[in-house]
Amino acid sequence: MYRIGEAEVKRIQKLxxxxxxxxxxxxxxxxxxxxNWGRYVGADYCRMARSGTSALYTALVGLGVxxxxxxxxxxxxxxATALAVLAAGAIPVIADIDKSLTLCPKDLEQKITKHTRAIIPVHMVGVPCHMKxxxxxxxxxxxxxxxxxxxxVGGGYEGEMLGGIGHAGAFSxxxxxxxxxxxxxxxxxxxKAAFERGSVAVDCCSFYWNPEEGEGREEREELxxxxNNFRAxxxxGAILNVQLKRIKGMLQKMREHKQELLQVGLDAGLKSIKNNSLKYECGTHLGFIFKKEKQARAFRDKLGAQAVSSFLPMDTGRHVYTRWEPIMRYQGAHHPALDPFKLPAxxxxLVKYSPDMCQDSLNILSRAVLVPMHANNTKSRVRRIAAAIRTAAE
Ligand SMILES: Cc1ncc(COP(=O)(O)O)c(C=O)c1O
Structure with missing residues (x-):
């Protein structure tokens, strides 16, 4: 999805x-x-980490989970979304998705108990959750x-920026x-408190490197x-400063391609996945949903035969809860004494996990087909994808 090139090389050379x-x-x-990233997403504080996984984990520490x-x-x-919860010592509870392929608000509410402390909505394949x-x-x-x-990364939802809507956001x-x-x-x-705590999780000496103006942070008990050390x-930093200059234009282009191709699909009689914010989302994936898995697989194969790649979300391995072995097998840490599934607290x-516990999600994931967009796609490439969609929809 990304672009990388000469501008990054120059910046690193300078560095x-x-x-x-x-x-x-x-x-x-x-x-x-x-x-600049904090400003872009409309959040007051931003801390770089080493990965999306460490960003999720350190944000949870910051929030006090x-x-x-x-x-x-x-x-x-x-x-990694669910494993970050375990890394923080808490228990992940798995809720269904809806036809947007993101967290189903109705099931979310049903899963809330007196032990629920937080929710991690995931904006999958560039499609925002129903954040309202x-x-x-x-x-x-x-x-x-x-x-x-x-x-x-870089997408929005109804005029707000993804990651900046909740109490915290994590990016990879x-x-x-x-x-x-x-x-x-x-x-x-x-x-500020979540930022400072999360920063200590990112860097055990954060309070040393980031002293408060006019006072030492050595005395801050809560810090x-x-x-750990997930310091960037x-x-x-240099590469991302260059990448940030490109993101708006790239997403705008992919959004336009997605909207054009979506209309082609709808005109050809296909049904779209639910797009919660077409105008502001990333536009990285166009999604259709079929009545039966067999039809979805046939559509994917017909696109493939015309050199257009697509995939069923069901087939993406460890993105589907049934393939989260550490969770399905209750192996929550490298050592039993640290394992959240065994902690007295x-x-x-604790909740029970089973392969059929989110049957609605499995059903949706095996009937959907996602077509990735790319900012480098030319007008003629988009036309070829459009033609392939029309043929495959017949
Ligand atoms: C939804 C989601 N969450 C978390 C992560 C973890 O990010 P990283 O691979 O940078 O640790 C990924 C990465 O693929 C992801 O797709």
Whole structure:
């Protein structure tokens, strides 16, 4: 989905010439990216991490989620979303998706218990969740919302930016994402306290590197817990500062292609997946939904025969809950004494997992076909995809 090239090379060359590749002290790239990315998504604070997974985990630490808490995640997401909950010591509860392939607000509400502390809506394949309904439910039950925008970097929802709507948001900049630095991530939040705690999880000496103006942070009791090191380097910061300049134009182009091709599909009698915010979303994937799995597979094969790639979300391995082995097998940590499934504090928050527990999701995922868009697609390529859709729909 991303583009990468000469501009990144020049920026890195400049960085290496300066020799300032550590983010603190004389480094400027990470700080600049954090400031500009926070501004882009409309969040007050941003901290770079090493991946989307570490961004999710450190954001949960920042929000104060831990043992005794249940966190609701959708049945369709990369398993890192649910594993980040376990890494924070809490229990993931899996809820159904709807025809948007994102968290079903109705099932979300049904899954809420007195142990629920947070919700992680995941904007899958660039399609935003129904954030209006989700935020309404979260407010009704006083729950925290951490948006997983790893697959929706740079996209929006009804005029707001994804990741900046909930209490916190997490992004991945790995090889497959809309912006990339090879591997990378960041979390954003509107809360200073969550930012500072999450920053200690990112970097155990965060309070040393980021002293509060006029006072040392050594005395801040709430920040004296054991953190980790998911610190980003200036190399990643430099690449992302260049990538950020491209993202708006790329997404705009993909959105236009998606809308054009969606109309082609609808005119040919196909049914679309539910797009919660066509005008603002990423536009990275066009989705159709069929009555039967067999029809979906036939459509995918017919597109493939015309050199247009597409896939069934059901086939994407560890993005479907039935393939989250560490969860389905209750192996929540590398050591039993640290395993959230065995912690006394979680005894009342435990839930049962089974392969058929989100049957509605499996049903939807096996009847949908997703066609990836690409910002490099030319007008003639889009026309060829349109022709392939028409033929495959016959
Ligand atoms: C929805 C979702 N959440 C989290 C992640 C984890 O991101 P990373 O691979 O950067 O750790 C991914 C990555 O593929 C993802 O797609």
């Amino acid at each position: 290496f010439d300066s020799g300032k590749i550590f983010r603190y002290g004389s480094g400027e790239e990470c700080e600049m990216f954090e400031k 831990g043992p005794g808490d249940q966190v609701i995640v959708p049945a369709y997401t990369y398993m 309904k989700i935020m309404k439910i979260a407010n009704k039950y006083n729950l925290l919302v951490l948006e997983d925008a790893c697959q929706a 900049f790995n090889f497959y994402k809309n912006m990339t630095c090879g591997e990378g991530g960041a979390f954003v939040t509107h809360s 004296q817990f054991a953190g 380097s200036e190399v990643e 979680n005894r009342k928050a």
